[in-house]
Amino acid sequence: MTGAASGVGPDRLLARFPQGILGIDPFPGTAGRLRFDPAIALELFREVRDTLGYTHLAMVAGIDWVQTREVLYAVWSDAGRRYLLLSAQLPADHPHIESATAVWPSANWHEREAWELVDISFDHHPDLRNLLLPTGYQFHPLLRSFKLHEPEELEVKVRDV
């Protein structure tokens, strides 16, 4: 944990991954939102943990953007006392990314949840099976194509009459 001193910004990794890091957007309240190419996922996670000192993986979220699928990691640095968001866009036809469990073991349940709810598969995950949904459940409820109902249309009809 060499450079774990406070104040180490994520832009320090730009030289290490000139191709893999697609950009770092400012995000108020955090160290930024780093967009990366899923191909470098595991190497980037290692660098983020060891060079930048983000030892705590707080959250893995999947977001369905219909054309693509986003996977978002929130990591926390005790030394810098701030979060960093890591975001990757995955192709919607076969969304997959390397599992972060090798770097942050706490990713285990987060990735199981993202896998079953948003249909993102995590390569080399030790135990990818249903967590919140029944075993063998056929649907991924947090995809946009999984419709609950159409409240907007219903309400408009009622008001127009």
Add this chain to the structure above:
Amino acid sequence: MWINMGPQHPMTHGLWNLRVRIDGELILDVDPEMGYLHRGIEKISEDRHYNEIITLMDRTCYVAGMAWETLFVLGAEQALHVTPPERAEWIRVLSEEIQRLGSHIMWYAAFVQDLGLMSPFLYGMRDRDLLLDLLQSYTGARMTYEYNRVGGVRNDLPSGFTDRARKVCDWLEDRFREYDALCLGSAIFHKRCDGLGVLKAADCVRLGVTGPMLRSAGVKRDLRKDRPYSAYDRVDFDVAVAEGGDVTGRYLVRMEEMRQSVRIVRQALDWLDRNPGPCLAENLPRWLGAPYAPVGREGYLLRRNYPKGLGFSAIEEPHGEALAYVVNEGVEHPYRVKLKSPIFVNLSAAKEYLVGYRVADIPPIMGSVDICVGEVDR
């Protein structure tokens, strides 16, 4: 041999199943099975107006609804570019600390009952009622408050509230001494808690464990101090830590946290007495400020030029670090709401703090984790 402890078992304090592989009395492996209480809160949120989601947040964790409301509105405010007035921030601090006291006392009552000590349960429930009375007097509800709003809080405190709250603070500070005498002075308590369910600091960090479990291992991480939100940068309190990372350590951390919460409540009451003012932002967009969003063409015209945004909020919930990520795509309901529950992660580490102990140790160890299945399953 695998046995099921749950989904109906006094140890679970909720609806979940702990599968345990045992050899005689020795625990060899565990596998928590979750999902019995999965209501799809994140999915339902995609179809609801921001202020309607607050209803769902109360149900996310049914002993700490106020904390989850605050978490969500903080995220939504960032996504929607809304700033709450200062008084609302202080009322949020006050509400959250009253909620933390209520949650910890509920934990105390349930946990000590697991150990076979019946009287502390009754005392705990009696004292928690006073806190619920306080919350009821300004939110109108004892459990599902629907009190926070994007841009502030729904209404101000009623007259005479601060004096009543101070009386409750005085009462509680005396009771904490009794709680400690009942537990730390009991041989049963020490026999069933000391040195059990140990999770060292390095393991906590590796497994993402947060909250009182992490602080009981000696790590001084509390988002109220490290990344202050609402008015926490303006209150004075100490972060409770203990050594050892065992069940007794978690008890000590929560007890100290309750004393610190009373300190924070007193400071918030003093500030609120001195500084009257609005508690809801005045420049809210009309479609957001209304109790129900205008729908149809009217609603569309109102919100069509509203800027998009992303919100990320983190709070120290009674159980640990809770996060929310809110995606605002310029319509009256969020595109995506992601919630991260601290117990979800604390429970995922169950194998580390259960294997090697005896079956009879499971109730005190799992009790000390303070499980609320509502927020694990969402």
